Amino acid sequence: MNFASIRVITADVARLAGFYERATGVRAIWASEDFAEVRTSSATLAIGSVRTVALFAAGSAEPSANRSVIIEFEVGDVDSVHAELTGAEVVQEPTTMPWGNRSLLVRDPDGNLVNFFRRATLAAPSPARPAL
Secondary structure: OOOOOEEEEEOOHHHHHHHHHHHHOOOOEEEEOOEEEEEOOOOEEEEEEHHHHHHHOOOOOOOOOOOOOEEEEEOOOHHHHHHHOOOOEEEEEEEEOOOOOEEEEEEOOOOOEEEEEEOOOOOOOEOOEOOO
16 A cells, blocks of 8 residues: 555645645646646645546545644755745744754644644654654
């Protein structure tokens, strides 16, 4: 099994895709006006319109309702991402965390929490694979 993507449901695919294009510097790949993907070398963020939810299970997902997931991007320069995202709702300014990572927390246009971080060292554990 391979992890494929995280899909965010939105009422405005173009607005959300534009935010993530600005944040990552990666152009979205559009399958239709209802679906786009921001693909990086390690993960894919899929963005689907509310109309796509009915294709799976009507009413099973709704836009702008997330308060439990943090979307994370490892970046080369947290401060340059911060400068690029003028106008975004900043939850936490660029901060060096106690474990050494530099981190910026913002909300995307739908209110989803997004962490842009840079590891303190290449040996620092991944959030998905903490050190034992």
